[in-house]
Every structure is written in structure tokens, then in C-alpha cells.
Amino acid sequence: MAIVFEQVSFAYDDRSLWRQSALEEICLTLEEGVFAAVAGASGSGKSTLLQLFNGILRPTGGRVRVLDWDIQAGEKPLPLRHLRRRVGLVFQFPEQQLFEDTVEKDLCFGPLNFGMTRAEARVRASRALDMVGLDDTLLGRNPFHLSGGQMRKVAIASVLAMDPDVLVLDEPTATLDPQSRAELALLLSRLHREQGKTVIVVTHRLQEMLPYAGLWIVMKEGRLAFQGGAAELVREAERLERDCGLAVPACIAMWNEVAGRLGLSGEEPCLTPETLAERLARLLNEPSGPGVGHTGRGG
Amino acid sequence: MTMNSTGLAYELQQVSFSYDPEHPVLSDLSFSIPQGSWISLVGPNGCGKSTLARLLGGLLAANAGTIIVEGTPLLKETVQQIRPRIGMVFQNPDNQFIGATVEEDIAFGLEGRCLPREEMVERVHRYAEKLEIGHLLSKHPSELSGGQKQRVAIAAILALEPGILIFDEASSMLDERARGELLAILKEMKGSGRYTMISITHDADEILASDRAIVLHKGGMAADLTPRELFGDEALLDACRLIAPYGIRLLNELRKRGIDLSAESPKEVADAIWPLYSNR
Numbered sequence: 409m410a411i412v413f414e415q416v417s418f419a420y421d422d423r424s425l426w427r428q429s430a431l432e433e434i435c436l437t438l439e440e441g442v443f444a445a446v447a448g449a450s451g452s453g454k455s456t457l458l459q460l461f462n463g464i465l466r467p468t469g470g471r472v473r474v475l476d477w478d479i480q481a482g483e484k485p486l487p488l489r490h491l492r493r494r495v496g497l498v499f500q501f502p503e504q505q506l507f508e509d510t511v512e513k514d515l516c517f518g519p520l521n522f523g524m525t526r527a528e529a530r531v532r533a534s535r536a537l538d539m540v541g542l543d544d545t546l547l548g549r550n551p552f553h554l555s556g557g558q559m560r561k562v563a564i565a566s567v568l569a570m571d572p573d574v575l576v577l578d579e580p581t582a583t584l585d586p587q588s589r590a591e592l593a594l595l596l597s598r599l600h601r602e603q604g605k606t607v608i609v610v611t612h613r614l615q616e617m618l619p620y621a622g623l624w625i626v627m628k629e630g631r632l633a634f635q636g637g638a639a640e641l642v643r644e645a646e647r648l649e650r651d652c653g654l655a656v657p658a659c660i661a662m663w664n665e666v667a668g669r670l671g672l673s674g675e676e677p678c679l680t681p682e683t684l685a686e687r688l689a690r691l692l693n694e695p696s697g698p699g700v701g702h703t704g705r706g707g
Numbered sequence: 708m709t710m711n712s713t714g715l716a717y718e719l720q721q722v723s724f725s726y727d728p729e730h731p732v733l734s735d736l737s738f739s740i741p742q743g744s745w746i747s748l749v750g751p752n753g754c755g756k757s758t759l760a761r762l763l764g765g766l767l768a769a770n771a772g773t774i775i776v777e778g779t780p781l782l783k784e785t786v787q788q789i790r791p792r793i794g795m796v797f798q799n800p801d802n803q804f805i806g807a808t809v810e811e812d813i814a815f816g817l818e819g820r821c822l823p824r825e826e827m828v829e830r831v832h833r834y835a836e837k838l839e840i841g842h843l844l845s846k847h848p849s850e851l852s853g854g855q856k857q858r859v860a861i862a863a864i865l866a867l868e869p870g871i872l873i874f875d876e877a878s879s880m881l882d883e884r885a886r887g888e889l890l891a892i893l894k895e896m897k898g899s900g901r902y903t904m905i906s907i908t909h910d911a912d913e914i915l916a917s918d919r920a921i922v923l924h925k926g927g928m929a930a931d932l933t934p935r936e937l938f939g940d941e942a943l944l945d946a947c948r949l950i951a952p953y954g955i956r957l958l959n960e961l962r963k964r965g966i967d968l969s970a971e972s973p974k975e976v977a978d979a980i981w982p983l984y985s986n987r
Contacts (some may be wrong), residue, residue, distance in 0.1 A: 556752065653884060658952070
């Protein structure tokens with residue numbers, strides 16, 4: 409089991425007059441090797457949830473188990489240093505995590521800090537940069553002279569360079585160009601499929617992660633409002649939009665409208681233009697017969 | 708909007724810029740933007756979009772070439788006179804909040820213009836109402852969401868009544884819902900006819916709403932065309948790393964399979980598919 413939350417609550421400024429509850433009684437199990445996506449309106453507790461995954465925040469109620477670590481409210485856990493190598497966290501606006509004067513130093517910082525030799529760290533740095541689609545010519549550049557999107561990719565690469573088992577990312581794609589966003593989603597999916605990494609991503613753009621995420625979590629006011637697969641998410645989209653302020657992406661709205669009209673709602677949803685076009689083409693080429701006598705509402 | 712004789716908000720003639728000579732950012736750009744129009748500046752990360760926005764806003768000076776703003780060349784001597792005509796809204800809502808409250812923040816720019824107090828108060832309220840943040844005037848920025856902060860930033864800029872507005876990825880840090888709301892505000896501003904608008908953006912919906920897209924690639928101009936033309940050109944979309952809106956992509960995929968629809972919204976597509984299905 410990668411991550412288990414047992415009735416986890418978290419409050420900022422706990423035990424003070426300004427106590428502000430952010431998470432309430434969360435029960436959650438994320439299996440090792442899962443690709444999970446977390447959605448929900450601003451302020452619903454998504455970012456707080458992620459910071460409990462590697463002990464940056466500790467629960468003020470309940471118990472968090474991550475890999476071999478057991479973090480309970482009110483108890484001092486074992487040193488968390490090695491947990492942080494194994495659970496890599498990419499914050500929202502990760503460019504704010506950059507601090508060195510060359511890209512190479514920034515990428516090597518994590519590996520060196522966790523005991524690698526300089527030569528090993530360099531190899532890691534170069535490989536991580538390649539993974540995010542940047543080439544080695546950037547290694548000598550000052551990260552603060554790069555464009556916003558390039559900085560974002562370097563910051564993500566700096567976490568990949570540590571080769572963590574669990575990758576946790578808070579809106580990694582915001583401010584990237586659309587193709588870079590699609591590529592990053594694909595990269596995460598590859599790390600998940602080919603290297604067996606556990607990937608957990610907070611996203612506002614459901615469309616990007618829908619093809620890859622096996623598990624969806626929707627937060628509302630510090631509680632879990634939904635947990636399930638993509639097909640269930642699609643079925644419940646309308647309710648989640650109304651109750652949880654979820655922005656339903658075009659691919660779900662399109663499928664629900666078209667599938668509802670053509671009587672396809674019971675099927676596995678087609679959520680990309682290619683799969684939906686293929687499904688519709690197949691449908692229109694089927695001979696109409698008594699078995700397909702869906703009347704819908706007349707055209 | 709005050710019209711100048713050319714009817715152009717911007718005229719760029721062979722503009723080049725670099726932060727250091729080894730890495731030129733923009734080279735030899737020439738184009739013009741008519742007053743009252745809405746332009747999207749698009750291109751991949753690192754192509755020079757934000758640099759161009761700063762040149763257009765008079766925050767950076769070109770190394771070579773001429774930028775003419777509403778008929779007046781942008782020079783060291785004229786920049787102070789031109790800059791008040793231009794409002795800029797940036798990506799990060801946290802970096803543009805100055806006041807301790809929303810009201811102070813909107814008033815800040817007006818104070819710099821030495822307006823009489825009554826007019827300042829009136830403008831703060833008028834533009835706060837316009838952006839639907841009237842109920843937030845006494846709030847501290849930390850009490851606002853990202854979308855609300857961007858509304859404050861826009862209200863503060865509009866209160867200065869500029870003719871030209873530059874949005875540098877103003878929606879890219881917002882969540883989907885706030886992004887949709889910001890787009891509605893931009894459309895309304897465009898509809899008012901009072902503003903020349905320049906959006907630096909990757910957002911397909913925002914590009915689609917604008918009049919024209921100028922595509923930058925490696926510091927040069929790769930194309931100048933309508934959003935529909937842009938979204939119909941897959942090679943160009945690839946070059947500037949854009950993805951067309953979902954509805955347009957679906958239509959393209961259907962067309963490849965011999966199904967021709969002209970609809971885009973989910974309801975329109977369902978309406979258009981239904982007769983094909985029931986009459987097959």
C-alpha cells in the first residue's frame with residue numbers, strides 16, 4: 409500500500425484561537441502503482457492533502473501511512489528525510505523551488521543531498537532534463553533567465569532527478585503551453601506504466617489527466633466528495649459540477665450530451681476527439697434494425 | 708476611444724530586442740494593430756511573447772526598429788505620455804496587489820494621476836461594480852481567491868481608463884471556473900468597443916474569441932491570421948504548440964471519417980448527429 413489515510417484531519421494553527429480546519433476525517437487508500445488525480449474547487453483542501461503525503465504537514469487528527477512510515481497525530485514520527493527522497497513533491501508554481509545559479513546545480517542538488525556522487529548526479533540531471541523535453545544546452549544557463557514554461561519544466565525535472573517512488577504534483581501543467589501540458593501528462597503516464605511509479609496529480613483541467621488517471625478524487629470543503637474511476641466521474645459530472653464547483657471539461661460535456669441522445673450512456677465513455685469520432689463513425693455505419701430501436705427525441 | 712489619424716493602436720517596424728547579444732529574443736518584427744481590435748499573441752514557451760508584451764507596454768525599449776503607439780513613436784521622450792494610455796495585467800495575481808485592501812488597490816493608480824477625490828471614489832466604485840467585486844472593497848488580498856485577485860487587477864487597470872490593454876497570460880494561473888469568468892469579462896470589454904486588446908495566451912477559447920492571432924516563433928513572426936484559420940492549420944498549431952478547442956478537434960476527426968458537421972458545442976453536435984443516426 410503506498411498511502412493510507414485513516415480518519416485524517418488537519419487544521420492550520422491547531423490549538424490556537426485562529427485554528428482553521430482544512431481537512432476533515434479523510435479516509436483514503438492509494439495502492440502502490442496507482443495513477444490518481446485530485447480535483448475540486450479552490451480552497452477545497454487539495455494542496456493541504458498533498459503536503460501530508462510526505463510529512464511536510466503532519467495530521468492533527470488520525471493517522472497517515474506512507475510506504476514504511478507511520479505518521480500519527482500527536483506522535484513524533486521517525487526521521488522523514490528518506491521519506492522525502494522516495495516521495496517527490498512538486499508544488500504549485502514549482503519555479504519558486506529553483507534557487508541555484510545554473511540549471512545543472514539545481515538539478516543535482518537533490519541527488520547530491522541524498523548521497524550520490526557528483527558524476528551520478530550529473531547523469532541523473534541530464535536524464536531528467538531529457539524526460540521533460542529539454543536538452544543539455546540548458547544545463548549551463550541560469551534558471552532565472554529561462555522563460556516561465558522552461559523554468560517550470562526544470563523545476564519538475566529537479567524532482568524527477570531524485571527518482572522518487574511516489575510522485576506528487578500540485579497542478580504541474582498550469583502556465584505551460586497546451587502541447588507541453590499534454591506531453592507532461594504523457595510523461596507522468598509513462599513513468600507510471602513503464603517504471604511502476606505511483607503518481608498523484610492535482611488538476612483543474614480534468615481533460616488532461618482523464619486518459620491516464622485510474623482513480624479520481626474530488627474534494628469539497630476539506631472532505632472527500634467523490635472517489636472512483638473515470639467512467640463514474642463522467643456519470644456524476646453534473647452533480648459534481650453543481651455540488652463541488654467542479655469545472656466539467658468539454659470532453660465530458662460532449663460525451664454526456666451525445667451519448668444521452670444516441671443511447672450510448674451505458675458504454676465506456678469516449679473522451680478524446682479520436683475515440684469519440686471513431687465510435688460515432690461506427691454507429692452511423694451500423695445498419696439500423698429492431699435491436700437499435702432507440703427513439704430518443706426526434707431530430 | 709480617441710482615434711488618431713492612422714486608426715492604428717500599434718505600428719511596429721522592424722523591431723528587434725535582446726537581453727544579451729548572444730541570445731536575441733525578438734528579431735525584425737513588423738505588424739500593426741487597428742484600434743478597437745482584439746489580438747492574440749501566440750507561440751511556444753520561450754518564443755518571446757512576454758518580452759514583446761513588455762515592449763508594447765513601454766516597459767522595455769527596443770534595440771532596433773520603431774514602435775508607434777496611437778500615432779506617436781514610443782521614445783524615451785514620449786514614453787511618459789504614452790504609458791498612461793496602456794494598461795497591463797500579468798500572470799500572477801499575487802505580484803500585482805499593492806494596496807492593503809481592494810479599495811486601496813484600485814485607488815492606488817488613480818492617486819498617481821492626481822485626480823480629485825470625488826472622481827477617484829466614483830471610479831473605484833464604478834469599476835468595482837463592473838467587475839462584480841463591489842462587496843470585496845474592504846477585503847485584504849489574502850482573503851481573495853486567485854480569480855477575485857485578477858478581477859481586482861483588471862478593475863484597477865480599467866479605472867485608469869486606458870485605451871489599450873495587454874493581458875500577459877492573465878488567465879493561466881486561474882482555475883477552470885475563474886478562467887471562464889475572466890474570458891466573459893474580456894468578451895464584454897471587446898463588445899464595448901472602447902479598448903484595443905492584446906492577449907498573450909495559450910488558451911484555445913481566448914484565442915477563438917479574439918479577432919486575429921499573431922503567431923511568434925523563435926523571435927520572429929510565423930503567421931498573422933484569424934483564429935479559425937489558425938485552428939485549421941495543424942502544422943502551425945504544432946509549431947506554436949497549441950491545441951485546438953475540443954469541439955473543433957472533434958469535427959476534424961469526424962471529417963477524416965467522412966462525417967461533415969458544422970456544429971461545435973455539445974448540444975449542436977448531438978443535434979446534428981441525431982438525424983444522421985435516425986435516417987441511416
